[in-house]
Amino acid sequence: MPNPSTECVRILVPAGALGLGWDDVALARGVARGPDLIAIDGGSTDSGPAYLGQGVSKYSRAQIKGDWAVLIDAARKAGCPLVIGTAGTCGAASAVDWLVGITRDILAETGHRAKIAVLYSDRDPEDLADRWDRVSPLPGAPDVEASALADCTNIVALAGVEQVQAALATGAEIVICGRTTDTAILAALPLARGCHLGGAWHGAKVGECGAYCCTHPDTGVIEIDFDGRGFTLTPLAETSRATPETVAAHLLYENADPIRLHEPGGYLDVSGATYRAVGDGSVRVEGSTWVPGPYSVKLEAARKIGHGILSLVILRDPRYVVNVADWCASLEARARDRIRSRMGDVEYDLQLRRIGVDSALGDLEPGRAIPNEVGVTAQVIAADEPTARDIAKLVNPLLLHHPLTPDEPMPTFAFPFSPPETDMGARYEFVLHHVLALDDPMDGFRLEVLDA
């Protein structure tokens, strides 16, 4: 039965992430339909550990500034707050402050003022090490000791709805969150207003990628109406339609488990969910349940593992193309000998990968097609840039001239650039796949309110 005291909450989601763009007509339609909140995700781990490692955004500042300005204007016209989760791709403080700076610039340039709430999700490594007994590994986690935390350049905890609700409760017009779960920014308001628990989490999970759960996913814009029994999802572009299949199938997307989805303080169980087409391209969902559990937040961290230099050489001679595996093996052996003889016991990692043969899958590659040419990348990782570059330069003559057999005229291969070595910059790795138990959801999260 619907809870008679429950208001319906309407949330407008412009896109799966800030920086991807949207259908402008659909966004304007969504604004005119009176949303209670405009919510958009700002982050992902999908592009790798460098962004959290460096605390920077993967997107162009110009793109983010332009898109964010449109959403600030849309929220003002709609008379509702605007919230972003995991600002600046990684949600670390430096990335959050980057978006706060962009927001200040937009407001100054447009002559507007706004109250901004900023939620920081960073964790202090020493504090986290002190409470390591409250940290548990998730399935598939690497072996990590508390001592590894000091090496991390950024550690963040994924905020849930409680922390986002605290930020919304400040009355801010713009809410910029550090690392949050993808769902938290969408589920926070419906849950604060007493909507159905399972429906709020399920709608948030389906809607967090915008129109990815619909046909014509690139149009971006969807609207979700949450209420006391479930939610109704509506894509707002002319061409885009939600069907029971597209909405149900979105739970497969980037989820290891499509039935149970863990969040801070419990999990969503969609095994009882029903999906029904309503109206012209909307889908009604009911029947999901929320199962409360101990309160914990997921942790993410990245640390620097060295500095990378990449060289690229292209083999076009068919005899070398066919024998590229042998060529790489003998080249690598010679390179390692030379490095040992000239640089002693320097620590480094050298990998040759064959683009056109098996560079994406390595030993798992089942294909056996013979290409016209093969690009070979030589990647060197060492403690610092000068060491990595010197090793790359030491390998360079071999990349250019290494013969397949000892007694043949010296071959020469194609270097597309001069110099052939490219600076990959600092290299990072993900460190944590763990959860931290908390007694108070706000413990360690920091909320600031600014007038800009």
Added chain:
Amino acid sequence: MPRLRDLARLRSKNAGPFWITIDLFCDGESYARVAAVATEVFSARLGVGDVRRFDMPDLHVVKLSLPRPQVQGSLQDRDMHGASLVEVLADMEVG
């Protein structure tokens, strides 16, 4: 005998930095054939022992989730998005 890529649309994606998930989108006709493939056959091709499998007849989808063979972005990782892994399965023959 048809290959898996003839029977289903194939997708592999990261599910966070430590897991990969593979979705085999079949249709009403092909679902039963793909679902009849034993989990061990998939896991042997993928080179891992602990594949989590979800058969979803309503959606005509077989879903396979596994710990990433290499952690995303680690030194040994070759595919930041895990997008290519499904090609390991794509040419297997399905009865």
